Amino acid sequence: xxxxxxxxxxxxxLTLSLLEGWDVTMARSGAEAVRVASDTQPDAxxxxxxxxDLDGPATLRILRSRECTQNIPVIFLTAKxxxxxxxxxxxxxxxxxxxxxxxxxxxGQTIRASLRW
Amino acid sequence: MxxxxxxxxxxxxxxxxxxxxxxxxxxLFAAADVIQxxxxxxxxxRTTAAIVGGNSTAAIVFGDHDSAHETLAALxxxxxxxxxxxxxxHNTLFSYYAADRAGAAxxxxxxxGVSMRGRRVVVVxxxxxxxxxxxxxxxxxNLTELDSRLRRYMVVMAGIVLLSLxxxxxxxxxxxxxxSTPIVALARTVERIAARKDYSIRFAGPQxxxxxxxxxxxxxxxxxxxxxxxxDANLEQLIALRTSELVAAKETAELILNSAGEGIFGLDGxxxxxxxxxxxxxxxxxxxxxxxxxVLHDIVHPADVxxxxxxxxxxxxxxxGGMRGDQTAFALPDGSSIPxxxxxxxxLGGVVVTFRDITGRLAIERMKDEFVATVSHELRTPLTxxxxxxxxLNTSKLGDLDPRARRMVxxxxxxxxxxxxxxNDILDVEKLSAGRVELxxxxxxxxxxMAQTIxxxxxxxxxxxxxxxxxxxxxxxxxxxxxxxxxxxxxxxSNAIKFSPRDTTVTVxxxxxxxxxxxxxxxEGRGIPEDKLESVFERFKQVNAxxxxxxxxxxxxxxICRGIVTAHGGRIWAERREPxxxxxxxxxxxxxxxxxxxxxxxxx
Numbered sequence: 001x002x003x004x005x006x007x008x009x010x011x012x013x014l015t016l017s018l019l020e021g022w023d024v025t026m027a028r029s030g031a032e033a034v035r036v037a038s039d040t041q042p043d044a045x046x047x048x049x050x051x052x053d054l055d056g057p058a059t060l061r062i063l064r065s066r067e068c069t070q071n072i073p074v075i076f077l078t079a080k081x082x083x084x085x086x087x088x089x090x091x092x093x094x095x096x097x098x099x100x101x102x103x104x105x106x107x108g109q110t111i112r113a114s115l116r117w
Numbered sequence: 118m119x120x121x122x123x124x125x126x127x128x129x130x131x132x133x134x135x136x137x138x139x140x141x142x143x144x145l146f147a148a149a150d151v152i153q154x155x156x157x158x159x160x161x162x163r164t165t166a167a168i169v170g171g172n173s174t175a176a177i178v179f180g181d182h183d184s185a186h187e188t189l190a191a192l193x194x195x196x197x198x199x200x201x202x203x204x205x206x207h208n209t210l211f212s213y214y215a216a217d218r219a220g221a222a223x224x225x226x227x228x229x230g231v232s233m234r235g236r237r238v239v240v241v242x243x244x245x246x247x248x249x250x251x252x253x254x255x256x257x258x259n260l261t262e263l264d265s266r267l268r269r270y271m272v273v274m275a276g277i278v279l280l281s282l283x284x285x286x287x288x289x290x291x292x293x294x295x296x297s298t299p300i301v302a303l304a305r306t307v308e309r310i311a312a313r314k315d316y317s318i319r320f321a322g323p324q325x326x327x328x329x330x331x332x333x334x335x336x337x338x339x340x341x342x343x344x345x346x347x348x349d350a351n352l353e354q355l356i357a358l359r360t361s362e363l364v365a366a367k368e369t370a371e372l373i374l375n376s377a378g379e380g381i382f383g384l385d386g387x388x389x390x391x392x393x394x395x396x397x398x399x400x401x402x403x404x405x406x407x408x409x410x411x412v413l414h415d416i417v418h419p420a421d422v423x424x425x426x427x428x429x430x431x432x433x434x435x436x437x438g439g440m441r442g443d444q445t446a447f448a449l450p451d452g453s454s455i456p457x458x459x460x461x462x463x464x465l466g467g468v469v470v471t472f473r474d475i476t477g478r479l480a481i482e483r484m485k486d487e488f489v490a491t492v493s494h495e496l497r498t499p500l501t502x503x504x505x506x507x508x509x510l511n512t513s514k515l516g517d518l519d520p521r522a523r524r525m526v527x528x529x530x531x532x533x534x535x536x537x538x539x540x541n542d543i544l545d546v547e548k549l550s551a552g553r554v555e556l557x558x559x560x561x562x563x564x565x566x567m568a569q570t571i572x573x574x575x576x577x578x579x580x581x582x583x584x585x586x587x588x589x590x591x592x593x594x595x596x597x598x599x600x601x602x603x604x605x606x607x608x609x610x611s612n613a614i615k616f617s618p619r620d621t622t623v624t625v626x627x628x629x630x631x632x633x634x635x636x637x638x639x640x641e642g643r644g645i646p647e648d649k650l651e652s653v654f655e656r657f658k659q660v661n662a663x664x665x666x667x668x669x670x671x672x673x674x675x676x677i678c679r680g681i682v683t684a685h686g687g688r689i690w691a692e693r694r695e696p697x698x699x700x701x702x703x704x705x706x707x708x709x710x711x712x713x714x715x716x717x718x719x720x721x
Contacts, residue, residue: 005498011505018514050494079497087557087600101501101537104508 001026002033002059003048003077011104012046012077020108030054034062037069044095044115049078057092064093073115077102123300127293128286135285136278143274150270154263158197158238159231162258165195166242170254173203173212174244177252182212189214197258199237200224203244204253211252224255236260299331303338316346380457382470388412388433391467400457400474402449413470419446419454432461435468444475482551489544496540504533535671542673546656549680556598556684560708563634564592566599567625570606577611582619585610588626588637594708595634601681602705606636608674609701613640615670616699633687633704641698650691654679678703 001016001024003009013024025040027033031054037045045063049056056076063069076089079100089097096114098107111117169188176184185203192198192214202213202224213223227241236259244252306320319339374381380397382390390408398405401417408416414433418424422445428434431441440462446454456479459472507530509515511523518526548554564587571585578585595602606625613623621641628635645653645660652658657672675689682689682703689703 005502007502008498008505011502011509015505015509018509019512079494079501100497101504101533104505105512 001046002028002030002051003046004028004051005048008048008100012102012107015104016108016111019105022108030056030059030062033059034066034069037063037072038066041068042072044073044075044111046075046077046098046111047094049076049089057089060092060094075111075114123304124293124297127297128289131289131293132282132286135282135289139278139281143278147267147270147274151263151267154266155233155260158258158260158263159240162198162238162240162256163231163242165192165198166240166254166256169201169203169256170242170244170252173254174246174251177203177205177211177244178246185212186214192216197260197262198256199259200257202226202255204255206251208253224257226253226255229253236263296331299335303335306338310342316342316349318342377471379471379473382408382413382468382472384413384433384435384468384470386435386466388414388427388435388468397472400455400472401447402451417447419448420452422446422454432459432470433468434461435463435466437461438463447472485551489547493540493544497537500533500537500540504530504537507533539671539673542671542677545677546673546680549677549684552684554601554680554684556601558596558598558685560594561597561599561602562592563595563627563636563705564590566595566597566602566606567627567636569603570610571625573603573607574610574614578614578623581614581617583614583617584620584622585614586622586624588624588639590626590628593629593634595705596708597685597705598681601685605678605681605703606638608678609638612670612674613638613642613699613701616640616642618642621698629707630704633706635702635704637700637702639694639698639700641694644693644697644699645691647693650693653691654689 001009001012003012006028009026009028013026016022016024025036025042027036030051033045033047036042047056047059051059054062056078060074063072063074073095074093076094076097077100078089078097096110098110102110169192172188173185175181176188189201189203189212192201193216196216198216200213200215200223203211204226205211208226210223215223224239227239229241229243232239232241238258238260240254240256240258242254242256243250244254303320306318310316310318319342320335374392374394377394377396380400381392381394382397383392385391390411390413393403393405393408395405397403398407412427412433414424414427414430417432418430424430428436431437431443432445440460442458442460444456444458447457448454456475457472458475458478459470461468461470507526510518511526511530567587571587575585610623610625617623617640623641624637624639626637626639628637649658649660653660654675656676659670659672679689682705686706687704689701692700692702694700
């Protein structure tokens, strides 16, 4: 779970571990996300779009360029735009885009649907 | 030539008339003389023949040939008698005479009387003795004397004619001046007026001109001159007035052009700059005369803008016609450029280009976009945490809550959702009203859009106890952004469901009308009052002020729908249904792509 906002990271992580029982590792920046992903090899990455320094799309490019992370599915979290404007995110190769604020009760369900788990 | 010929013409006319009269008179006199002379000759010959006959009576009776011959020989005193002969009662030649023995023949016997053959006159006269015819005298005379007489006559007549013509010429010379002098003088005056363009000249004319047509002509001419002069004076005043008006108008126009905040170029048909106002010069960092006479197309476009040929240039072409406007960039002397918004109007064979620097506006737009994005992000980020925390509290995963506490959390969750929804709608409305929504239009099946909508909204309909149905209707392919269409349809359907009592029906349908597809969402709810059918599409203009609280709407849904439909080139409106309910309809243009027949589509 990658977000520069501490509160959101915590809420999301707690939600997914409580409701879905998943192990959630948190990263506070794009750079940290790349490092953590390489180390822990997660099943999926929830990546915030709007972050300082490395934003979501830039982080995604680095993940895709590295052999050890290139096949990990990525889902964008964004507060920036609505569904009617984020066509181009899919062109970057993300599995889904989830708008903030998300409903924690359905977050896990949405992720499972996007990744066909 | 012109001024003298009138006198000559008059002279010629008079002389021709005189000549004709004189010649005719002389000819008539000559003819009368010839006739009279002939009669005289005939009478003389007959008298002579009668005398010869009388003198020869005894000679014929007695057969005295010598006596007859002597009588005839006496005829030689009359040179006009060429020959003579006497025949006896038996018509036998008795005696003859010939003036010229060599040429003359004996005149033959002929019937009595006078006959003329050419220049010869033959007189045949009977000779009687006691009433009895005893012979015949034949005389042959000639008219050669007539010729000489005529010759003399003609010489005399010619002299008379010449003298008369001379006199006539002298008289005509004086007479023609009476008529021609004023006309010639008039002609000279006209020449002088034409040469000097001076209409104040008047024709005085020779004193004592008689009251005739020429005098009237001169008087009329002077009146005409006076009229022209006064008209000229009026015209000059009028021209002076109009000129001063024009000068004032031109000064006003120049003042406007010079003080206009917009840059203005005037181009001729070849695209050359005919004027450039101070604002244009200022905006482009030039002097007002820098561009005069130059082809604007060659100098105004920055190096990095593909300007194309002049006649295709939206800014500079004088052949594209009409009035056109767009955004582009104009070059500055230092090689940089400024963004401009221009209007080019073709007029009077050239082009007037007005433009303004939109650097500031573009910067503000950019700032506004950034602000909107930032606000969106900044508002949603805390909402995400709040929403997530509340939801987790609301589950039993973090321990059971007191029912009143749970109720409070529910209220907090619902209002957090409303706030998030409101933020989204405000951003949408803002983008739509600024015309900054990018449409990703594709050909899409109208019935597929409706089916998807029904599927998406079915859970809400079930929760509200409302039946959500697709009306049977035609299908067509519309040219639209599928996401925005879904947003519009779901918005209308969720409105319809929210305002429908339990156990009523909401119907989604559509039909082709002309070049458009009409989507229809109908309900059996409370309907929309007549006076609010239009205003419901305005921002925060719900039918009841309490609706946004009671129904969870933002008051922006229909404004967003109208924005989306308008952006697609369609229109949206609301109607009342009888006996109850509302019908919301909107049109979307049909896809212009050629329809592939079903069997062809299947075959491929």
